[in-house]
Amino acid sequence: MNNDLNSIKTNFVQSLEKVKSEKDLEALRVNYLGKKGEITQIMQNIKNLPKEEKPIVGKEANQLRSFIDSELKEARNKLEQDRINSNLEKEKIDVTLPGKDQNVGGLHPLNKVINELEDIFLGMGFTIEDGPEIEWTKYNFDYLNMPPEHSSRDLSESFYYSTDEGKEIVLRTQTSPVQIRVLQKKGVPLRIVSPGRVFRADDIDATHSPVFHQIEGLVVDKNITMGDLKGTLELFAKKLFGEDIKTRFRPHQFYFTEPSAEMDVSCFNCGGKGCNVCGGTGWIEMLGCGMVHPNVLEAVGIDSSEYSGFAFGAGLDRIAMLKYGINDLRLLFENDIRFLKQFA
Numbered sequence: 440m441n442n443d444l445n446s447i448k449t450n451f452v453q454s455l456e457k458v459k460s461e462k463d464l465e466a467l468r469v470n471y472l473g474k475k476g477e478i479t480q481i482m483q484n485i486k487n488l489p490k491e492e493k494p495i496v497g498k499e500a501n502q503l504r505s506f507i508d509s510e511l512k513e514a515r516n517k518l519e520q521d522r523i524n525s526n527l528e529k530e531k532i533d534v535t536l537p538g539k540d541q542n543v544g545g546l547h548p549l550n551k552v553i554n555e556l557e558d559i560f561l562g563m564g565f566t567i568e569d570g571p572e573i574e575w576t577k578y579n580f581d582y583l584n585m586p587p588e589h590s591s592r593d594l595s596e597s598f599y600y601s602t603d604e605g606k607e608i609v610l611r612t613q614t615s616p617v618q619i620r621v622l623q624k625k626g627v628p629l630r631i632v633s634p635g636r637v638f639r640a641d642d643i644d645a646t647h648s649p650v651f652h653q654i655e656g657l658v659v660d661k662n663i664t665m666g667d668l669k670g671t672l673e674l675f676a677k678k679l680f681g682e683d684i685k686t687r688f689r690p691h692q693f694y695f696t697e698p699s700a701e702m703d704v705s706c707f708n709c710g711g712k713g714c715n716v717c718g719g720t721g722w723i724e725m726l727g728c729g730m731v732h733p734n735v736l737e738a739v740g741i742d743s744s745e746y747s748g749f750a751f752g753a754g755l756d757r758i759a760m761l762k763y764g765i766n767d768l769r770l771l772f773e774n775d776i777r778f779l780k781q782f783a
């Protein structure tokens with residue numbers, strides 16, 4: 440019997456070495472410890488042995504059963520650990536690999552300029568106003584004191600639509616109609632700027648486009664003078680181009696302001712000596728401005744003997760081109776990603 444147990448042990452150890460999977464291991468367990476397994480059968484046969492052999496075989500069989508049991512458990516743990524290690528190996532993340540590039544967008548240079556101008560004017564107590572891009576001619580021309588013979592009313596100058604009621608609709612040629620709408624809606628006193636898109640029947644070339652952008656401002660209150668206009672616009676120019684910038688005002692003529700002026704700023708590139716940015720003059724044309732014409736105030740029901748105001752308007756595209764050294768207006772509208780990326 441002792442020999443039987445020894446050979447069982449030897450066979451078991453040999454079989455265990457060949458085990459490759461948990462399935463093999465379970466089959467081995469059934470072979471030895473299952474209901475009909477070799478150890479189980481020996482234990483069941485003990486009762487048929489001679490009396491003096493029973494305790495010896497019983498003890499040795501028990502020891503062998505414990506040995507097989509613990510060897511199987513150890514083998515099972517090892518298989519499990521191998522499986523975990525191999526999974527970890529398969530799922531390993533190489534943190535030294537370069538990551539995928541995230542394409543982060545950027546603001547269009549025009550929007551950057553709009554944001555910057557809005558910040559400057561918000562800092563001076565202005566509010567930002569918006570208005571429709573498709574406008575009644577009444578708002579685009581009539582309220583703004585533009586006479587019937589004004590050239591921009593010409594069909595060849597502006598984009599017109601006609602409606603059934605005979606009222607004329609135009610793609611706004613300037614952001615000024617916003618001033619009228621806000622004056623009518625909010626009344627005075629008022630301090631606003633309105634940046635936006637405007638449309639004129641222009642050909643497109645390096646400096647012209649049928650679509651372009653303006654920012655206009657309007658201040659109406661009691662006792663507003665040309666001094667307020669100059670002070671405000673000088674501060675604006677310094678905040679935009681730097682403290683050393685100088686300004687000058689030249690008389691001009693607009694229909695909705697009287698008196699009217701154009702403001703130049705000293706060239707930020709050459710400091711006034713003359714260069715290709717300023718065309719050798721040392722000055723750059725910046726904006727149009729003036730005191731709001733009394734007719735404009737009266738047209739929206741404001742007493743022009745009590746209230747006065749000033750207005751100004753500048754081309755946003757031109758400011759963006761000056762600020763970023765862009766020499767062709769078309770670049771702003773072509774959406775060439777190679778161009779736009781430079782501002783991201």
Ligand SMILES: [Zn+2]
Nearest residue numbers: 706709714717
């Ligand atoms: Zn210059």
